[in-house]
Amino acid sequence: KAGVTQTPRYLIKTRGQQVTLSCSPISGHRSVSWYQQTPGQGLQFLFEYFSETQRNKGNFPGRFSGRQFSNSRSEMNVSTLELGDSALYLCASREESGRFRTDTQYFGPGTRLTVL
């Protein structure tokens, strides 16, 4: 099976702009989570989607939002970009259906966002 894919891989934006990142999970995986990775804070959980519903959210401001489509692909959006939003944004998917759910999340290569 193909792994988790993310687009674009690199992005440069300026303060105040908004950005949309895309993630396609492993085929058959319906749960998608997003993480932000920075040198200072490490990897931090943003949110998790399952069946087009956000079911868990980390401690990030409302400028960070996301959604999931019926084919399980997910997008995250950051509005009014700040310098501190520069980071590697990682998407991860896991297998889940009915009562079965694995804790193992598989990560995509990430989108490197630079805010100038």
Added chain:
Amino acid sequence: EDKVVQSPLSLVVHEGDTVTLNCSYEVTNFRSLLWYKQEKKAPTFLFMLTSSGIEKKSGRLSSILDKKELSSILNITATQTGDSAIYLCAVEAWGSSNTGKLIFGQGTTLQVKP
């Protein structure tokens, strides 16, 4: 507040050495502990541990969980330069609606010199 702490933060060894990486956690509603290896890009999955005292092994890597001590170790024997990476420990915690999230430690940066 839930937290995961790894030690050491960085480590430099020579090929052939054995290393032990540590992970401790304070997490409510613990469900499992995972180890990942991160080189230039995506963290790649190594192990998932849910039961205390049961060692998981893959080649030269092994890991064990101690739920009484709220900790885990990752051992790498006969290290090679290809083991150079950041090793991440994460704990899966379940929220009120039975939804999980991974809480990551800061990572241990391992450098293996020839």
